[in-house]
Amino acid sequence: MPTNQSHSQPWSPPEQFVLVESSVPGVMVYAPQPETTKSDRAKSFACPNCGANITYDVSAGGVACEYCGHIAPVKSVHVGRNAEDFEFTLETLSQSNRGWGTQRQILHCDSCGSDLSISESTLTTTCLFCASNKVNVITSLEETLRPRFLIPFTVTRDQTQKIASQWLGKGWYHPDELARNAILRKFVGIYLPFWTFDTQVDARWRAQVGYEKTERHYNAREKRWVTRTRIDWRWENGKTHLNIDDFLVSGSHQRHISQLILKRLYPYDMNGLKTYQPDYLAGWQAQAYEVTLTDAWASAKKAIREKAKTACHRDIPTHHVRNFSMSADFRDESWRYILLPVYLAAYKYDNQVYQVMLNGQTGAIAGQKPIAWWKIWLAIAAMLAPGTLLGLIGLPLLLVGGVGIIAIVLGIILFVLGIIFSFILYNKARESEAK
Amino acid sequence: MADLTPQADIIDENQSLWETKRQPAGCTLCHRVFLVQEAIIGSSCPLCQKGQLETQPARMRPTAPEQMLPFKLGRKRLSRIYEDFVSGVWIKPEDFRAEKLLSRTTAVFWPLWLVDSDVSGHWEMEAGFDYQAETYKEAYSGGQWQSRKQVETRVRWEPRLGQINTHVENVTVPALEEHENRLAMTGRYQLDRGQPFDPDQLGKALLEVPDLPPEEAWPLATPQIEREAAQICKQAADAQHIRNFHLKADYQNLNWTEFFLPMYTSFYTDDEGQAQIVVINGESGEIRGPRMASRKRGLRIAGIMAVIAAVFLALALFGALLTLVIPPIGLIAILFGFMGLGLGIAAIIPAVWPGQWNRKQGDGPRMMPRR
Numbered sequence: 075m076p077t078n079q080s081h082s083q084p085w086s087p088p089e090q091f092v093l094v095e096s097s098v099p100g101v102m103v104y105a106p107q108p109e110t111t112k113s114d115r116a117k118s119f120a121c122p123n124c125g126a127n128i129t130y131d132v133s134a135g136g137v138a139c140e141y142c143g144h145i146a147p148v149k150s151v152h153v154g155r156n157a158e159d160f161e162f163t164l165e166t167l168s169q170s171n172r173g174w175g176t177q178r179q180i181l182h183c184d185s186c187g188s189d190l191s192i193s194e195s196t197l198t199t200t201c202l203f204c205a206s207n208k209v210n211v212i213t214s215l216e217e218t219l220r221p222r223f224l225i226p227f228t229v230t231r232d233q234t235q236k237i238a239s240q241w242l243g244k245g246w247y248h249p250d251e252l253a254r255n256a257i258l259r260k261f262v263g264i265y266l267p268f269w270t271f272d273t274q275v276d277a278r279w280r281a282q283v284g285y286e287k288t289e290r291h292y293n294a295r296e297k298r299w300v301t302r303t304r305i306d307w308r309w310e311n312g313k314t315h316l317n318i319d320d321f322l323v324s325g326s327h328q329r330h331i332s333q334l335i336l337k338r339l340y341p342y343d344m345n346g347l348k349t350y351q352p353d354y355l356a357g358w359q360a361q362a363y364e365v366t367l368t369d370a371w372a373s374a375k376k377a378i379r380e381k382a383k384t385a386c387h388r389d390i391p392t393h394h395v396r397n398f399s400m401s402a403d404f405r406d407e408s409w410r411y412i413l414l415p416v417y418l419a420a421y422k423y424d425n426q427v428y429q430v431m432l433n434g435q436t437g438a439i440a441g442q443k444p445i446a447w448w449k450i451w452l453a454i455a456a457m458l459a460p461g462t463l464l465g466l467i468g469l470p471l472l473l474v475g476g477v478g479i480i481a482i483v484l485g486i487i488l489f490v491l492g493i494i495f496s497f498i499l500y501n502k503a504r505e506s507e508a509k
Numbered sequence: 510m511a512d513l514t515p516q517a518d519i520i521d522e523n524q525s526l527w528e529t530k531r532q533p534a535g536c537t538l539c540h541r542v543f544l545v546q547e548a549i550i551g552s553s554c555p556l557c558q559k560g561q562l563e564t565q566p567a568r569m570r571p572t573a574p575e576q577m578l579p580f581k582l583g584r585k586r587l588s589r590i591y592e593d594f595v596s597g598v599w600i601k602p603e604d605f606r607a608e609k610l611l612s613r614t615t616a617v618f619w620p621l622w623l624v625d626s627d628v629s630g631h632w633e634m635e636a637g638f639d640y641q642a643e644t645y646k647e648a649y650s651g652g653q654w655q656s657r658k659q660v661e662t663r664v665r666w667e668p669r670l671g672q673i674n675t676h677v678e679n680v681t682v683p684a685l686e687e688h689e690n691r692l693a694m695t696g697r698y699q700l701d702r703g704q705p706f707d708p709d710q711l712g713k714a715l716l717e718v719p720d721l722p723p724e725e726a727w728p729l730a731t732p733q734i735e736r737e738a739a740q741i742c743k744q745a746a747d748a749q750h751i752r753n754f755h756l757k758a759d760y761q762n763l764n765w766t767e768f769f770l771p772m773y774t775s776f777y778t779d780d781e782g783q784a785q786i787v788v789i790n791g792e793s794g795e796i797r798g799p800r801m802a803s804r805k806r807g808l809r810i811a812g813i814m815a816v817i818a819a820v821f822l823a824l825a826l827f828g829a830l831l832t833l834v835i836p837p838i839g840l841i842a843i844l845f846g847f848m849g850l851g852l853g854i855a856a857i858i859p860a861v862w863p864g865q866w867n868r869k870q871g872d873g874p875r876m877m878p879r880r
Contacts, residue, residue, distance in 0.1 A: 085631045087670060094746075100675040101745035106668060162643040164660065379647045379654060399650040407644060 119356040122146075129357025132230045137353045148226075148353040154345040155320065157223045159272060159408035167368055169219060219367070224413035225346045226354050227263055227434040234261040234417050234432055241430075241439045242421075247449045247503055252423060263434060265360035265413035266336075267325030269370040270344070273407040275316040275378060277400055279386040283310045284394025305394055314385045318378055320344045323370040325363030325411070331418075332429055334508055338440030339433040342414055346435055350413070360413060367409060375404070445503045454496040461489025526571060529708045531716060533567035536560040542567050542718040543617070555615035555715060555774040556876055558784035567718050575623050575766035576679075576703035579710045580616060580773075580791040587611055587773065590789060594796050600810065600863055602779050602803040610775040610787060616714035618769035619691060621700075622682040622723065624730050625766075628738050630758025633670035636743070637750030640665055669746045673758065677737045679703075681768065682730040684719035693874040694788040695772050696795035703768060716769060723765045734760065774876075780805045786876040799870040802863035811860035814852050821849030 087093075091104040121128045121139035131138035136147040160166065229237075238261070242252050284305040293300045324336055348354075363370075382402040387395065415434025420427050423444050430441030468481030531544035538560025545562060554560045582590070591607035598605065639662050646657045681700055685691060704710075721729075739754040771791025776784045779801040787798035828842025 085672060091670065096671070096745040097747050098675070098741055098745035101673050101742055102671040103669055103742075103746045104671050105746075161663070164641045164643065167643065375645060375647070375656070376654075379649070382647075383649060400648070402647040402649075404645045404647070 119353075127357075130226075130354050132227045135226075137356055146353075148351050150226075150348045150351040150354070153223060153347050153349055155347070157344075157347045157349075157410060157412075159270075159410045162367075162371070162407055162409065166219070219363075219411060221265075221267070221350050221362075221411055221413045223347045223410060224265060224350055224354060225342060225344075225415055225435050226348060227358070227415040228346075229415075229417070229432065229434050229437045231261060231263065231417075233437065234419070237432060237437055237439050238419065238421075238430060241441075242443070245443065245506075247445055247453070247499075248443050248506075249423070249446045252444065261417040261419040261430075261432060263358045263415065263417050265355060265358060266331065266416050267361055267363040268412050268414050269323045269325055269363070269365075269367060269374070270410045270412060271318065271321040271323065271371065271374045271378075271407070272409075273318045273321075273378065274405050275318065275382050275402050276313065276405070277316065277382040277386055277402045278311065278313045279389070279398065279400040280309070280311040281390065281398040282307045282396045283390055283392055284308075284396070285392055286394070307394075307396070310390070312386070312389045314382070314389050316378070316382050316385055318381070320410075321374050321378060323365070323374050325365050325370060326361060327364045330361075330364070332431075334505075335429060335431050335440050335442070336416070339416065339431055339436075339438050342433065342435055347412065355413075363411065367411075371407075371409065378402075378404075442508065443506045445507055447503075450499060450503050453499060454492075457492040457495050457499075458489060459492075461485050461487070461492050464488060527573045527706070527708060529711060529716065531711075533565055533569075533718065534562040535565040535567070537563055542569075542720070544716040544718060546713060549713075549715065555617055556717075556786065558776045558786060568722070569718050570723070570765065572766060574620075574706040574769055577618065577706045577710065577769040578698055578700075578703055578771055578792050580712070580714070580771045582773070582789070582791060582794055584611070586794060587614060587789065590794055590796050591775075591787075594787070594798075594800065598800045598802055598866070600802050600807045600859060602777065602801060602806070604777040605779075605785075605801065605803075606777070610777060613777075614773050614775045614789075616712060616791065617717060617772050617774055618711070618714050619717045619772060620684040620719045621688075621768040621770060622684045622719070622721075622726055622730070623766045623768045624680045624682050624734065625676070625678045625762070625764040626680070626734055627674075627676050627761040628734060628756075628758045629672075629674040629761070630756060631670065631672050632738065632742050632754065632756045632758075633668070634739065634742060634746075634754040635666045635752045636669040636746045636748035637664040637666050637752065638747075639663070639749045664750055666752070669742075669748070671742070671745070673738055673742060673756070675738070675741055676762075677734055677741070679768075680730065680733045680737050682726050682733055684721050684726060684767065685717070686720055687877060688721075690874065690877050694797045694876060695770070695790040696793060696797070698770050698790070698792050700768070702792075706767075706769065714771070719767065723763075731760075779803070788876065797874050799873060799875050801870060802866040804863040804867070807859040807861075807863040811856045811858075814856035814859070818849045818851075818853035818856060821845045821852060823849075825849055 087104040090107045092107045094103050094105045096103045119128045119137065120126070121142060121144050123144045124139060124142040126139055126141040128137050128139045128144070130136070130148070131145070134145050136145045138145045242248075284307050286303050287306050288301060288303050290299050290301050292298075322340065322342070324331065324333055326333075326336075379402050383400060386400050387398075417432035417434055419430045419432070419441075421430060422428075426444065428442040428444065430439065432439045462485070464481050465485030468478045468483075468485055471478030471481055526544060529544060531546055533542060534545045534550055535542040536554035536557060536559075539554055539557040541554065541556055542565070543562065544567070550562055550564055552562055554562055588607060588611050591610040595601065595605060595607045595610070641660050642663055644659050644661055646659060648655045648657070683689075719726075723730075735754070735756050735758075738756050738758065739751055742754070743751045773789040773791055775787045775789075777787070779785055780803050785799050785801055787796060789796045822845070825842045825844075825846035828838050828845055832839035832842060
């Protein structure tokens with residue numbers, strides 16, 4: 075005989091589930107609580123002991139008060155390369171394109187009660203009235219477009235000066251007194267926005283591949299055997315696979331941060347990624363993305379497909395290739411929005427301002443350096459001189475006999491080599507000054 | 510612990526139910542029970558054609574049926590269906606003819622339970638939400654890149670749980686033990702097109718009595734009610750897909766009524782004199798049942814062909830002898846020889862084909878003997 079089983083005992087949803095809207099009367103629906111937490115709200119940092127302003131201390135690895143010595147460790151999880159990534163949903167892409175919504179935003183200081191106006195991409199600020207440090211990341215309309223992971227600073231401010239001084243003293247073509255006379259301003263630690271992309275690329279190529287073939291034939295007119303090389307062209311095809319992991323694209327505009335210098339700071343070790351905690355940003359500057367996800371992905375895609383093209387070419391056993399065509403199918407595309415530590419500084423030399431950046435994780439340094447152009451020109455002249463001289467010596471020797479032609483040929487070779495090395499040196503020098 | 514299902518009553522053999530002017534009668538052999546018009550008493554059982562319908566008391570619930578699907582096929586349509594059904598068989602039994610099937614057609618309504626219930630309890634599931642994501646295909650040719658964006662629909666699975674306090678109506682539950690086989694014979698019905706039960710629309714049709722009373726059908730009803738509840742919860746959560754749905758619920762205020770589905774039955778006798786039941790879905794016109802070939806007729810045709818082949822071979826032999834006297838006759842003898850040989854070999858086909866065909870018929874759905 076069928077009977078009903080009583081399940082009428084009081085029921086309550088598990089923790090971390092919240093009531094959501096139901097489309098059917100009589101049915102209550104609970105869903106996991108959204109991940110928005112207290113830490114995503116604007117947060118002020120004051121010492122719980124003395125009330126003084128506190129900042130993230132790199133050497134202590136926590137939020138520290140420089141007055142009373144109070145240290146609180148940061149409650150963050152080390153996630154490394156396993157940090158969660160996100161798909162390219164249409165929703166997210168359109169949200170990313172809308173940016174941060176407002177040009178300026180009002181940040182309420184809960185220490186002194188004043189309202190601060192800050193720019194849309196500013197994640198941290200210091201209250202003008204009570205000097206308390208603030209961290210604010212709630213301006214993004216979508217949860218996923220807030221920074222979720224970061225690599226904290228591991229290089230301390232003290233170390234930056236030493237690294238910078240050593241770097242300034244390096245390189246023979248810079249002014250000798252650069253390390254001594256450069257007025258290096260204080261390095262400012264800033265968390266810069268970056269997009270990282272993962273994807274699998276299946277590439278297929280088709281091309282005419284040329285194979286060199288050496289053959290001997292008898293030249294009747296010259297009455298001798300001649301060896302010649304000809305190229306056999308064959309249609310070939312192949313496929314290759316690329317696993318792109320953590321392809322890094324800066325989220326800052328070129329007009330604010332020099333991308334040329336920034337790229338010289340790579341690589342960052344993504345194994346150092348930690349879950350975002352506002353404590354890491356306390357007392358440090360941080361910037362939100364200015365380059366949208368769509369634009370960053372477009373530039374990453376361009377670079378990745380070129381990588382795929384290179385990989386396809388690497389598959390081809392010879393360097394004779396024509397009518398090359400290929401397809402690259404992207405799949406499992408995902409992205410992450412992260413903050414990476416960079417020290418920025420500028421120094422003045424000879425009334426000119428030069429930018430320097432330092433990787434806050436590895437200590438790698440890059441930046442503009444003035445060039446002692448007379449050294450460059452002297453070096454170029456030295457590199458071109460042997461060839462020119464040998465050529466000049468060879469000319470009168472031509473009158474003497476066959477010796478002259480050897481000197482001239484050697485002179486030309488040396489001259490060409492000199493031009494190549496000069497070109498490289500010149501470019502390197504230009505790069506050193508480039509913004 | 511409450512009793513969920515009302516008990517069945519015993520309906521007396523002379524008692525007419527639901528103003529249908531029909532009384533209970535059962536098959537003497539397969540024991541299926543029907544409500545039939547008096548004139549039909551004593552005729553063969555439409556579902557086994559082995560026993561006879563005789564009056565008997567029926568154990569059933571006296572509540573009037575709630576819904577029915579009326580018959581939708583006219584005589585002409587039935588005739589066409591039978592013709593198509595029969596025409597597919599090459600060497601068929603004498604009795605396997607469309608006109609005979611049509612003349613033996615009986616209309617039968619067979620039952621389903623419709624269950625209404627209050628459902629209250631709690632549930633959990635994985636809710637699937639569709640979302641769209643971009644992916645790219647890049648092509649390089651002639652020194653230029655072309656990028657093609659593709660939008661894929663993917664499913665994001667999220668846990669959902671909650672409470673349900675609702676009423677489900679007209680959940681269909683099997684009312685016959687042979688429900689699955691019956692459905693295999695008739696094919697699906699469009700149950701959402703059910704109409705209120707109307708005795709005037711029954712015509713001469715028999716009403717089959719449920720042999721799964723509610724108390725026995727209850728274990729089959731709960732999964733159906735759960736499925737219904739799952740759909741309600743899916744709608745409540747605004748999900749497009751669900752999986753791993755679990756419900757712990759109380760079922761109250763159960764109401765069991767019947768839903769009658771239309772089917773036609775007919776039969777023909779095969780070589781062995783066995784009645785082969787053919788069933789037509791009274792709504793869609795789908796026809797199912799074994800289509801037996803006649804081995805006897807096959808052998809008869811094979812025999813005739815063999816005799817003709819023997820005559821040809823004899824003529825060929827005779828012709829061969831005549832070639833000694835009239836050589837050109839040799840050609841005719843060869844021709845006869847080939848014809849005889851060919852016909853002899855071809856005679857194997859009608860002898861063997863019916864057996865092969867009938868073997869295949871064994872795999873299809875057929876009305877199963879009961880008890």
